[in-house]
Amino acid sequence: MDLKQLKIKLGKLVLDTPVLPASGTFGYGDELQDVTDYKFLGAIITKTLTWEQTQGNPPPRIWEFENGLMNSIGLQNIGVRCFASEKLSCLKKLKKPIIVSVGGKSPEDILKCIEFLDRKNGISAFELNLSCPNIKTSKIISEDPRSTFNIIKKAKKITDKIIIAKLSPNVRDICETGIAAEEAGADILCAVNTYKGLYYDWNNKKMYTGGVSGSMIFPMALRAVYELYQKVSIPIIGVGGISSEKRALEMIFAGASAIGLGTFLIINPELPMKICKFLIDYLKTNHTNLQSIIGLYNEKRQKETDC
Amino acid sequence: MKKHKIMQVLSKKIYKEKFVELFLENDLTPFPRPGQFLHILTGGAFIRRPLSIAGCTENSVRILFEIKGKGTKKLSEISKGQYLDIVGPVGNNFPLPDRKKEISLVAGGMGLAPLLFLASQLISEKMNFKFFYGARDKGHLLDFLLPKGDYKKFISTDDGSDGEKLTVVEMFERKLNNEKTDIVFAAGPYQMLKALSEICRNNNIEAYVSLENIMFCGLGVCQGCVTETINGYKRVCRDGPVFDHREIKWT
Numbered sequence: 213m214d215l216k217q218l219k220i221k222l223g224k225l226v227l228d229t230p231v232l233p234a235s236g237t238f239g240y241g242d243e244l245q246d247v248t249d250y251k252f253l254g255a256i257i258t259k260t261l262t263w264e265q266t267q268g269n270p271p272p273r274i275w276e277f278e279n280g281l282m283n284s285i286g287l288q289n290i291g292v293r294c295f296a297s298e299k300l301s302c303l304k305k306l307k308k309p310i311i312v313s314v315g316g317k318s319p320e321d322i323l324k325c326i327e328f329l330d331r332k333n334g335i336s337a338f339e340l341n342l343s344c345p346n347i348k349t350s351k352i353i354s355e356d357p358r359s360t361f362n363i364i365k366k367a368k369k370i371t372d373k374i375i376i377a378k379l380s381p382n383v384r385d386i387c388e389t390g391i392a393a394e395e396a397g398a399d400i401l402c403a404v405n406t407y408k409g410l411y412y413d414w415n416n417k418k419m420y421t422g423g424v425s426g427s428m429i430f431p432m433a434l435r436a437v438y439e440l441y442q443k444v445s446i447p448i449i450g451v452g453g454i455s456s457e458k459r460a461l462e463m464i465f466a467g468a469s470a471i472g473l474g475t476f477l478i479i480n481p482e483l484p485m486k487i488c489k490f491l492i493d494y495l496k497t498n499h500t501n502l503q504s505i506i507g508l509y510n511e512k513r514q515k516e517t518d519c
Numbered sequence: 520m521k522k523h524k525i526m527q528v529l530s531k532k533i534y535k536e537k538f539v540e541l542f543l544e545n546d547l548t549p550f551p552r553p554g555q556f557l558h559i560l561t562g563g564a565f566i567r568r569p570l571s572i573a574g575c576t577e578n579s580v581r582i583l584f585e586i587k588g589k590g591t592k593k594l595s596e597i598s599k600g601q602y603l604d605i606v607g608p609v610g611n612n613f614p615l616p617d618r619k620k621e622i623s624l625v626a627g628g629m630g631l632a633p634l635l636f637l638a639s640q641l642i643s644e645k646m647n648f649k650f651f652y653g654a655r656d657k658g659h660l661l662d663f664l665l666p667k668g669d670y671k672k673f674i675s676t677d678d679g680s681d682g683e684k685l686t687v688v689e690m691f692e693r694k695l696n697n698e699k700t701d702i703v704f705a706a707g708p709y710q711m712l713k714a715l716s717e718i719c720r721n722n723n724i725e726a727y728v729s730l731e732n733i734m735f736c737g738l739g740v741c742q743g744c745v746t747e748t749i750n751g752y753k754r755v756c757r758d759g760p761v762f763d764h765r766e767i768k769w770t
């Protein structure tokens with residue numbers, strides 16, 4: 213398989229393939245080498261790291277639906293400092309762009325992580341997981357355009373590295389936060405994170421809240437990317453419920469320059485290989501190239517650029 | 520890839536209508552150890568299902584499971600010659616004990632599966648041990664699957680329909696005076712392991728227990744399967760499933 217034609221630039225971020233792991237289902241980045249072939253992945257991404265080590269939520273943390281999954285992990289992780297001393301050097305050996313996902317209890321925490329990691333070699337980009345509350349407004353940052361704008365603006369002042377804003381779908385209009393991120397200087401958008409969900413457990417008669425992922429969120433994630441593509445001009449990484457080669461291509465048709473696999477990277481570790489193969493076949497049969505099919509069937513944007 | 524495999528079903532047996540034994544072609548690397556498990560795509564449920572390795576030779580891997588819900592139901596319908604999508608072997612293993620110690624294996628219900636593998640290993644290492652095995656009732660008892668060998672077997676059912684009318688933990692406790700135990704290897708439901716842990720603690724017995732939490736990745740990357748320990752949350756799929764019982768904060 214000749215992967216060369218799958219090389220793609222998302223602004224300054226150059227990827228060997230447009231297939232990326234999604235944060236949180238890929239550990240710290242080097243743990244799935246026995247299971248999936250890294251050759252087909254465009255970059256390495258870590259689970260979200262916080263300034264202090266985080267315990268996470270009490271179990272249970274995983275609930276299953278017919279077509280999806282709900283999780284409430286609570287950002288359990290070893291913290292950025294431990295990550296930098298124990299994991300980063302192993303990741304560099306993988307010779308792929310390294311995207312570090314950062315999050316925290318407050319905007320200050322996130323900025324502290326970036327400031328600390330900015331001094332380390334080998335990191336290509338920061339993905340800001342903005343699913344944390346802003347203490348002052350008590351709103352989740354990524355659900356509030358103002359807070360999103362403010363934190364990205366500050367992050368851009370601290371680092372020259374690429375900033376990816378990971379957007380929450382739990383908003384009235386995702387374009388509002390997407391545009392705010394772009395105006396603040398974000399280089400790339402990543403849409404979407406998990407959808408708010410609720411699970412009823414018949415065994416112990418309890419309700420649990422968490423974030424929903426998997427095939428059942430695909431149509432909404434696709435729509436989010438479709439709408440963002442019409443409103444912003446920075447590249448978008450499309451994430452959410454991608455379960456097959458076709459779904460990956462649909463995400464690209466809607467406007468994604470790259471796609472992220474979360475839940476299905478675990479369910480089907482061969483999916484990155486299958487998507488790459490399918491894309492290459494598609495490009496060949498249709499005598500086209502990857503760049504030209506991004507947003508290909510997103511008619512509204514098409515019209516705007518036509519006139 | 521090394522740990523993601525498509526493995527063929529070599530044979531299948533059904534016992535007492537709801538217990539299924541499959542032998543799969545052994546394509547696993549590295550060679551599995553007792554306590555490790557396979558994470559299997561059943562076709563009947565969205566995420567994989569963890570099942571212990573119940574035995575292993577150069578040519579075949581054995582799994583043994585109870586039909587519980589949608590995943591295991593679908594898995595029970597597979598036939599000889601068909602293929603299964605597997606991640607494994609995953610998880611840690613029961614530590615191989617010192618020869619001089621008095622060893623007891625304690626299995627409750629389907630906790631039998633990993634301990635069958637451990638028993639075979641101990642037999643081939645010519646190590647002595649006792650096997651305590653309990654089930655709900657006669658209809659759930661699979662004692663005929665215990666490997667042949669020169670070791671003591673103690674069988675119980677909760678309702679007394681076969682063997683002693685005791686839970687396996689009660690039976691283990693009652694025999695402690697006559698059947699000395701230095702180290703226990705146990706698997707079964709959480710409440711059973713919790714009761715066993717207390718007895719081991721009170722009698723100063725070393726014990727390793729295999730936990731059965733719900734899992735997503737089975738590979739240590741999602742943090743979905745954690746249990747609370749004295750050293751914080753630990754992943755049952757990667758740091759376990761086998762834990763020193765003193766490490767677990769029982770709830």
Ligand SMILES: Cc1cc2nc3c(=O)[nH]c(=O)nc-3n(C[C@H](O)[C@H](O)[C@H](O)COP(=O)(O)OP(=O)(O)OC[C@H]3O[C@@H](n4cnc5c(N)ncnc54)[C@H](O)[C@@H]3O)c2cc1C
Binds near residue numbers: 571584586588590732
């Ligand atoms: C490390 C490990 C080894 C195991 N080994 C064996 C074995 O050798 N033989 C055997 O019969 N069973 C074993 N189990 C339990 C087995 O995984 C569950 O019975 C099975 O997943 C139930 O799936 P289901 O779809 O049939 O049931 P469901 O319809 O999903 O639910 C039935 C019950 O199974 C439990 N369950 C559901 N999903 C999981 C999951 N992913 N992990 C654990 N429990 C779950 C739920 O608590 C529920 O009460 C093991 C579990 C673990 C964690």
Ligand SMILES: Cc1cc2nc3c(=O)[nH]c(=O)nc-3n(C[C@H](O)[C@H](O)[C@H](O)COP(=O)(O)O)c2cc1C
Binds near residue numbers: 236285287425
């Ligand atoms: C178990 C699990 C853990 C996750 N952890 C994170 C995380 O730490 N940071 C983050 O930004 N997103 C996290 N996500 C969200 C995913 O990155 C992704 O946005 C979402 O699951 C939708 O994609 P999918 O349907 O392909 O899984 C997590 C998702 C799952 C299922």
Ligand code: FES
Binds near residue numbers: 735736737740744754
């Ligand atoms: S199931 Fe994912 S870490 Fe254990």
